[in-house]
Amino acid sequence: MNNLINGFRIPTYEKGQDPKEWLDMYETGVKVAKIPEAGKLTMIPGFFSSSTARRWFFNQEFTDWATFQEEFMDRFSARKGSPKKILKKLLDIKRQPEESIRMYIDRFDALKAAHLRETKKNPNCTTLTSSDLKDAFINGLQPRFLKEAILQANPGTLKDAKRLAKAKEDNESSDEEESQSSDEEDFPTEKIRQWHKLVPKPKAITLTSKTL
Structure with missing residues (x-):
C-alpha cells in the first residue's frame, strides 16, 4: 500500500x-x-x-x-545488533551519495544513542569520548572536499562539526539557486538577440516626389 x-x-x-x-x-x-x-x-x-x-x-x-x-x-x-556491531557501524559510518547532511546527522545520532544505551546496560562495553564521536562524524562526511573543509575549520565539539556541515550544505544550495535564477534571467535576453538576427532588417525607402 x-x-x-x-x-x-x-x-x-x-x-x-x-x-x-x-x-x-x-x-x-x-x-x-x-x-x-x-x-x-x-x-x-x-x-x-x-x-x-x-x-x-x-x-x-x-x-x-x-x-x-x-x-x-x-x-x-x-534481530537486535550486538554492542560490537553497533560500535563498528558508528565508527565506520559514511554519508551516502543521495543523503542530505541532516539525514546523515539523524542516522549518526541514532547509532550514537543506540551505543550509549548499550554502554548503560553493560559496563564492559567500549565507551567513546566526545572527541571520538566528533572524529567519527567528520570522518564519515562525503564528498572528500566537504570533510576536508570541516577538518580545516577545526570544530571544537561534535555540535560545532554538525553546525558547520549543515551551513556548508545550505550555502551550496543557495549558490545553486542563485545560479539557476541567473540562467533564467539571461535566457529571454539571449532569445531576443537570436530573434533579431533571424528577422530581416527593413529596407530603407527613399522618399521622392513619385512616392509622395
Missing part, C-alpha cells in the same frame, strides 16, 4: 518489514516531496498499516526524529 504526497508515492510500513529499509524509503520520499523537516515526524502514524505500530508511536510521545529512528529500529528489528 502507498500514500500519495505531493505527487510522490511513499509505501506504508508493513508488519515484518525491515525497519531500516522502510526508513530509508520514507526519508527519500519526504525529501523528493519537499516535506519540511518539522513535518517528517508528525506524518509517520499515517504510514503505519497496523494499529499496533500506531499505538506504539503515540505512546512514546516522540519529539525529535533521531529518537524516533532509534526506538523504531529497536522495536521492530527482527
Whole structure:
C-alpha cells in the first residue's frame, strides 16, 4: 500500500518489514516531496498499516526524529545488533551519495544513542569520548572536499562539526539557486538577440516626389 504526497508515492510500513529499509524509503520520499523537516515526524502514524505500530508511536510521545529512528529500529528489528556491531557501524559510518547532511546527522545520532544505551546496560562495553564521536562524524562526511573543509575549520565539539556541515550544505544550495535564477534571467535576453538576427532588417525607402 502507498500514500500519495505531493505527487510522490511513499509505501506504508508493513508488519515484518525491515525497519531500516522502510526508513530509508520514507526519508527519500519526504525529501523528493519537499516535506519540511518539522513535518517528517508528525506524518509517520499515517504510514503505519497496523494499529499496533500506531499505538506504539503515540505512546512514546516522540519529539525529535533521531529518537524516533532509534526506538523504531529497536522495536521492530527482527534481530537486535550486538554492542560490537553497533560500535563498528558508528565508527565506520559514511554519508551516502543521495543523503542530505541532516539525514546523515539523524542516522549518526541514532547509532550514537543506540551505543550509549548499550554502554548503560553493560559496563564492559567500549565507551567513546566526545572527541571520538566528533572524529567519527567528520570522518564519515562525503564528498572528500566537504570533510576536508570541516577538518580545516577545526570544530571544537561534535555540535560545532554538525553546525558547520549543515551551513556548508545550505550555502551550496543557495549558490545553486542563485545560479539557476541567473540562467533564467539571461535566457529571454539571449532569445531576443537570436530573434533579431533571424528577422530581416527593413529596407530603407527613399522618399521622392513619385512616392509622395
